[in-house]
Amino acid sequence: GAGVSQSPSNKVTEKGKDVELRCDPISGHTALYWYRQSLGQGLEFLIYFQGNSAPDKSGLPSDRFSAERTGGSVSTLTIQRTQQEDSAVYLCASSLVGTNNSPLHFGNGTRLTVT
Amino acid sequence: TQLLEQSPQFLSIQEGENLTVYCNSSSVFSSLQWYRQEPGEGPVLLVTVVTGGEVKKLKRLTFQFGDARKDSSLHITAAQPGDTGLYLCAGARGSNYKLTFGKGTLLTVNP
Numbered sequence: 088g089a090g091v092s093q094s095p096s097n098k099v100t101e102k103g104k105d106v107e108l109r110c111d112p113i114s115g116h117t118a119l120y121w122y123r124q125s126l127g128q129g130l131e132f133l134i135y136f137q138g139n140s141a142p143d144k145s146g147l148p149s150d151r152f153s154a155e156r157t158g159g160s161v162s163t164l165t166i167q168r169t170q171q172e173d174s175a176v177y178l179c180a181s182s183l184v185g186t187n188n189s190p191l192h193f194g195n196g197t198r199l200t201v202t
Numbered sequence: 203t204q205l206l207e208q209s210p211q212f213l214s215i216q217e218g219e220n221l222t223v224y225c226n227s228s229s230v231f232s233s234l235q236w237y238r239q240e241p242g243e244g245p246v247l248l249v250t251v252v253t254g255g256e257v258k259k260l261k262r263l264t265f266q267f268g269d270a271r272k273d274s275s276l277h278i279t280a281a282q283p284g285d286t287g288l289y290l291c292a293g294a295r296g297s298n299y300k301l302t303f304g305k306g307t308l309l310t311v312n313p
Contacts, residue, residue: 129304129305129306130245130290143300186299187294188250190235190247191301192247193246
């Protein structure tokens with residue numbers, strides 16, 4: 088069956104440009120998460136969606152970061168005016184429901200490099 | 203503040219050896235999960251432990267949750283090259299959806 092799909096798998100952009108990262112969760116999963124993984128760091132929580140709503144945006148590092156989810160399915164993470172410190176792997180995960188008893192299924196991530 | 207400390211950070215062993223990696227915290231977690239991540243891929247859930255003192259076995263992998271639910275260990279018996287990867291622990295509080303991840307242990311098993 089189809090897992091979580093993320094695109095692009097790699098993105099190289101110049102400092103100051105905007106980027107959009109896409110996540111297609113597993114069909115029927117109501118909860119969707121974005122995490123960031125930097126070299127030598129653990130996974131850093133960015134944002135959580137339940138359906139189309141984002142009850143927890145507390146992990147977004149700055150107002151340059153935003154995310155939306157439409158139709159209870161696809162989500163887009165947008166980073167405006169990218170900075171070199173934004174370089175990382177951005178991971179999306181989905182789960183059936185938004186509790187810790189519902190296992191997370193991760194995509195393979197988008198590796199973002201800001202030059 | 204890193205709430206979950208994993209050790210060792212790096213571990214390189216020969217095929218057939220046994221190993222244990224640790225996940226420690228000063229905080230209590232309602233459950234703890236272990237993931238394995240291979241290069242270029244996302245983490246894959248191995249196990250969830252929820253009861254203090256709980257021991258779960260997955261083939262050659264044995265997971266233990268501390269009695270106080272503040273720490274966990276992963277023991278691998280007779281390691282194989284296919285066990286190579288980044289092992290991450292992640293803790294949850296209550297029924298909260300938000301997981302706190304450790305930085306991981308990067309395991310290399312040499313043939």
